[in-house]
Amino acid sequence: MARLNLLEETRYEKLPVSVYKSQQEASIAVAGRIAALIKKKSEKGEKTVLGLATGVTPIRVYAELIRMHKEEGLSFKNVITFNLDEYYPMQPTAVQSYVTFMNENLFNHIDIDRNNVHIPDGTLKQEDVAAFCLNYERQITALGGLDLQILGIGRTGHIGFNEPGSAPNSGTRLVTLDDLTRSDASRDFGGKQNVPTKAITMGIGTIFKAREIILMAWSGKKAPIIKKAVEGEISGEVPATYLQLSDHVDFVLDEAAASELTRFDTPWLVKDCVWENNLKKKAVIWLATTVKKPILKLTEEDYNNHGMAQLAVEQGPVYNINIDIFNQVQHTITGWPGGKPNADDSQRPERALPAKKRSIIFSPHPDDDVISMGGTFIRLVDQGHDVHVAYQTSGNTAVWDDDVLRYMEFTIDFNGSIGEDNTHLKNIYNEMRTFIAKKQPNQIDTQEIRDVKGFIRKTEAIAGARYAGLHDDHIHFMALPFYETGKIKKNSVGEEDVLITMELLQKVKPQQIFAAGDFADPHGTHLVCFNIILAALNRLRATEDWVNDCWLWMYRGAWFEFETWEIEMAVPLSPQEVLRKRAAIFKHQSQKDTPVFPGDDVREFWVRAEDRNRETAKCYDQLGLAEYAAMEAFVRYKF
Structure with missing residues (x-):
C-alpha cells in the first residue's frame, strides 16, 4: 500500500528522484554511494571508473570523500576518473580551469594516481580537438565504460556542457556555450566578457553509457529546470530530459531544488x-x-x-x-509597517504597541535596503519610528574599476583646488592605473583600490539612507570580516561577525528587525548575513529580555519575491511612494545601468524592484482585493 501511495504521489515524475532535507545530507549520501562502489570493486581487484563533474554542486560530495579518505582509509589508488568538461581555450593553471578546481577540491587531498586522472585539454590547437575527443571516448570504452557518472544541471537544462540542441547520441566534442551558461559563470571570470565562448564536453551519448548516473541539484534556483527535466516532455531544448530514457539514473535533490515538483508544490x-x-x-x-x-x-x-x-x-x-x-x-495588507497606534491589532500583521518602535533594517549589501523595502523604509521614518539601518558588508567587489579612477581624479582635483599637496595621491593613482591596466579576471584588487570601492558604496548608502530620512548616527557600517577577502569567494563566518552584530543589537535593542530573506541571491551573501543575525539573536536571547519582544521580518525583491500565499505583511505603495523609492535606489550610482554582478536578470535593480512590487499588487488585485500601484512584501521569521 505504501508503495502504491508513493507511485501515486510521483506519477508526474518520469525518472527516479531522491529528496533529502539539505544539501549536506544529500552530498553525504552521494559520497557514500561512491565510496561503496569503490570498496566493492577494490575487493574484487577491479578498478572503479568514475565520471566527475565540477561547479558548486559536487563540492560537498568531494569534501566528504576527502574526509572518508583521511579518517576512514578510503583509498583511490584503484580509481580512474574522467571529467565531464573543460572551458576552451583554458590554461590548466588558471583559477577558473577545471584542472585547478579538481585539484583544489579533490585530487590534491587523496591518494589517486595522477596517471588515472583525465580532464579535457583546454590548451589544444583547435584543429587537434577532434582527435583528442575521439581518443577520450576510446579510453573510456577500453576501460569498459564509466561505472558511475555524477552530474550537475545548468539552468538551461545542460548536463556537462551539452547545451540545448545537443543530440542524444552525441559524443565528446567542442561546443559553443549558451548565453545563460556564460552569464552564470561570469562571477568566476570577473565579468561575462571574460567567459570563454566554447568548451570541450563529454556527449549525452557518452554519459548514457555509464552503468549508473546520479544527477544532483541544490537550491530553489534549480527548482524550475528540475521540474522540466523530471516532469517535462523529452526535448532537445532541455538536454537533461534525455535522462528519462535511462534505466540507471537517479536525481538527488535537496528540498529546495525539489520544491516545484508536483508532489511538493501542488x-x-x-x-x-x-x-x-x-x-x-x-x-x-x-x-x-x-x-x-x-x-x-x-x-x-x-x-x-x-x-x-x-x-x-x-x-x-x-x-x-x-x-x-x-x-x-x-489582513496582511497594512499601511502601518511599524504597527498602527490606538488600533485593534488582533488582525493586523504588526503590533500596535509600542506606538513608536525601535527598528533595525539589516542590509547585506549597501543597496539591498532601498531596493527591497525602500518604500517601507521611508514610511517607517515618516511615521515616527526610531529607525536604524545597518549595512552588513562593504560591497567593495561590486564596483567598476573605471569608477575608482574617476573618484581618485575628483579627489586629486579637489585637493589641488584648496591648495593641498597631491604628490602622494597622484602616486597612488598612478599605481592604480598601472595595476588596472594589467589586471587579470578576478584578480584581487590592491588594498587601496578595495578601500576606494568600499568608500564609493558607503557614500552611496549614506545618501540613500539620508534620503529616506535618517540622521547619520542611525546609519551603521558593520564591514563584517567574512566578506573582506578581496575575492569573489568569501571566508567562512567567524566569531567576530557574530559579536559585531550582537554589539549593534544590544546598543539599539530593537522591537522590530528587517532582514534580507532573499536566499536565491546568487552570491550567497544574503543567506550568510541572515544566519549571522540569527546566531546573534539566539545568543542574546539567553540574557537579554528585549529579544523575546523583538519581531524579525524578512524582505525580498533584489532577486525574487515571496509567493502570495507566503506573504504575512503587504505594505501598499502609492505612485508617489514608488517614485520616492526609485529616487533612493538612484543614490547608488555605481549600481545603476549595468552593475558588476547583475545575476541572470538583465533589468536594472530599480526596474526589477518596481516590476516585482507592481506584480505583487496585481496578484492581490486579481484575488479580489483592493487595487494598489505597488506592494512590498514581508514574511515574519518564527524562532
Whole structure:
C-alpha cells in the first residue's frame, strides 16, 4: 500500500528522484554511494571508473570523500576518473580551469594516481580537438565504460556542457556555450566578457553509457529546470530530459531544488492532504490564479475539477473556505509597517504597541535596503519610528574599476583646488592605473583600490539612507570580516561577525528587525548575513529580555519575491511612494545601468524592484482585493 501511495504521489515524475532535507545530507549520501562502489570493486581487484563533474554542486560530495579518505582509509589508488568538461581555450593553471578546481577540491587531498586522472585539454590547437575527443571516448570504452557518472544541471537544462540542441547520441566534442551558461559563470571570470565562448564536453551519448548516473541539484534556483527535466516532455531544448530514457539514473535533490515538483508544490493534485492552514491558503490562491477568478467567486465545481474535492468535503462549504482565505489575505495588507497606534491589532500583521518602535533594517549589501523595502523604509521614518539601518558588508567587489579612477581624479582635483599637496595621491593613482591596466579576471584588487570601492558604496548608502530620512548616527557600517577577502569567494563566518552584530543589537535593542530573506541571491551573501543575525539573536536571547519582544521580518525583491500565499505583511505603495523609492535606489550610482554582478536578470535593480512590487499588487488585485500601484512584501521569521 505504501508503495502504491508513493507511485501515486510521483506519477508526474518520469525518472527516479531522491529528496533529502539539505544539501549536506544529500552530498553525504552521494559520497557514500561512491565510496561503496569503490570498496566493492577494490575487493574484487577491479578498478572503479568514475565520471566527475565540477561547479558548486559536487563540492560537498568531494569534501566528504576527502574526509572518508583521511579518517576512514578510503583509498583511490584503484580509481580512474574522467571529467565531464573543460572551458576552451583554458590554461590548466588558471583559477577558473577545471584542472585547478579538481585539484583544489579533490585530487590534491587523496591518494589517486595522477596517471588515472583525465580532464579535457583546454590548451589544444583547435584543429587537434577532434582527435583528442575521439581518443577520450576510446579510453573510456577500453576501460569498459564509466561505472558511475555524477552530474550537475545548468539552468538551461545542460548536463556537462551539452547545451540545448545537443543530440542524444552525441559524443565528446567542442561546443559553443549558451548565453545563460556564460552569464552564470561570469562571477568566476570577473565579468561575462571574460567567459570563454566554447568548451570541450563529454556527449549525452557518452554519459548514457555509464552503468549508473546520479544527477544532483541544490537550491530553489534549480527548482524550475528540475521540474522540466523530471516532469517535462523529452526535448532537445532541455538536454537533461534525455535522462528519462535511462534505466540507471537517479536525481538527488535537496528540498529546495525539489520544491516545484508536483508532489511538493501542488500535492493536492496527487494525494490526499492534511489541510493545515498554510497549505489551504496556498491551494485556494493557486486555484483562484489557475481559473482566473477572485477568491470569493470560486465554486464547488472549481474545487472538484482541480484536485481539491477533499478540501471542499472536509472543510466546506467552499464559500466559507473562500471567505476565510480572503480575510487572511486581506489582513496582511497594512499601511502601518511599524504597527498602527490606538488600533485593534488582533488582525493586523504588526503590533500596535509600542506606538513608536525601535527598528533595525539589516542590509547585506549597501543597496539591498532601498531596493527591497525602500518604500517601507521611508514610511517607517515618516511615521515616527526610531529607525536604524545597518549595512552588513562593504560591497567593495561590486564596483567598476573605471569608477575608482574617476573618484581618485575628483579627489586629486579637489585637493589641488584648496591648495593641498597631491604628490602622494597622484602616486597612488598612478599605481592604480598601472595595476588596472594589467589586471587579470578576478584578480584581487590592491588594498587601496578595495578601500576606494568600499568608500564609493558607503557614500552611496549614506545618501540613500539620508534620503529616506535618517540622521547619520542611525546609519551603521558593520564591514563584517567574512566578506573582506578581496575575492569573489568569501571566508567562512567567524566569531567576530557574530559579536559585531550582537554589539549593534544590544546598543539599539530593537522591537522590530528587517532582514534580507532573499536566499536565491546568487552570491550567497544574503543567506550568510541572515544566519549571522540569527546566531546573534539566539545568543542574546539567553540574557537579554528585549529579544523575546523583538519581531524579525524578512524582505525580498533584489532577486525574487515571496509567493502570495507566503506573504504575512503587504505594505501598499502609492505612485508617489514608488517614485520616492526609485529616487533612493538612484543614490547608488555605481549600481545603476549595468552593475558588476547583475545575476541572470538583465533589468536594472530599480526596474526589477518596481516590476516585482507592481506584480505583487496585481496578484492581490486579481484575488479580489483592493487595487494598489505597488506592494512590498514581508514574511515574519518564527524562532
